[in-house]
Amino acid sequence: GDSVTQMEGPVTLSEEAFLTINCTYTATGYPSLFWYVQYPGEGLQLLLKATKADDKGSNKGFEATYRKETTSFHLEKGSVQVSDSAVYFCALSGGNTDKLIFGTGTRLQVFP
Amino acid sequence: DTEVTQTPKHLVMGMTNKKSLKCEQHMGHRAMYWYKQKAKKPPELMFVYSYEKLSINESVPSRFSPECPNSSLLNLHLHALQPEDSALYLCASSQRDTYSYEQYFGPGTRLTVT
Numbered sequence: 001g002d003s004v005t006q007m008e009g010p011v012t013l014s015e016e017a018f019l020t021i022n023c024t025y026t027a028t029g030y031p032s033l034f035w036y037v038q039y040p041g042e043g044l045q046l047l048l049k050a051t052k053a054d055d056k057g058s059n060k061g062f063e064a065t066y067r068k069e070t071t072s073f074h075l076e077k078g079s080v081q082v083s084d085s086a087v088y089f090c091a092l093s094g095g096n097t098d099k100l101i102f103g104t105g106t107r108l109q110v111f112p
Numbered sequence: 113d114t115e116v117t118q119t120p121k122h123l124v125m126g127m128t129n130k131k132s133l134k135c136e137q138h139m140g141h142r143a144m145y146w147y148k149q150k151a152k153k154p155p156e157l158m159f160v161y162s163y164e165k166l167s168i169n170e171s172v173p174s175r176f177s178p179e180c181p182n183s184s185l186l187n188l189h190l191h192a193l194q195p196e197d198s199a200l201y202l203c204a205s206s207q208r209d210t211y212s213y214e215q216y217f218g219p220g221t222r223l224t225v226t
Contacts, residue, residue, distance in 0.1 A: 034214060043202050044155065044217040089154055100215055102154035
């Protein structure tokens, strides 16, 4: 079945460092891909999405490119802030299912 | 406005209580969802309503009973819960329940069963 694999956390960075959180997927067909962020004590917020190969989603300085050849959707940000500390979930929908399939989540901790 | 609201924010209930969680969206979305999230885990889908009809029940125990009174409201009725049901319950909505439509989540209800 469809699945999403994320890098294990926590990812610990200093403020202004470059961020990459790896995400790869397995799916038949042409899924849509999403990144959600969950701040402590809150629900999930949609961060960005891409619906077809080579699409680049971007928001709040974060970006991710839908790479069909490597089945990847890695999240990047050029300069992280302490306020970016949260759990980031990669997810897909489509392929064999219309449900939202989540990765296990990656905790990001940014220190001043 | 991409807002989904949930009440209450916190709920503590005994195993013999009956309570309800409420969710509301005013985005004109036609699909609504209930998820359960345990600590340090991704959300797990419980129910999907599409055009006010239950379309997916992920084999959830009958002590959880969903209800969709209209296209903007979604309730989750709780009865005779177990301590292991303690979790964050998230509501979400999307324009439709097909894959290309992103889901928008509410802030959740933190449920503790004593």
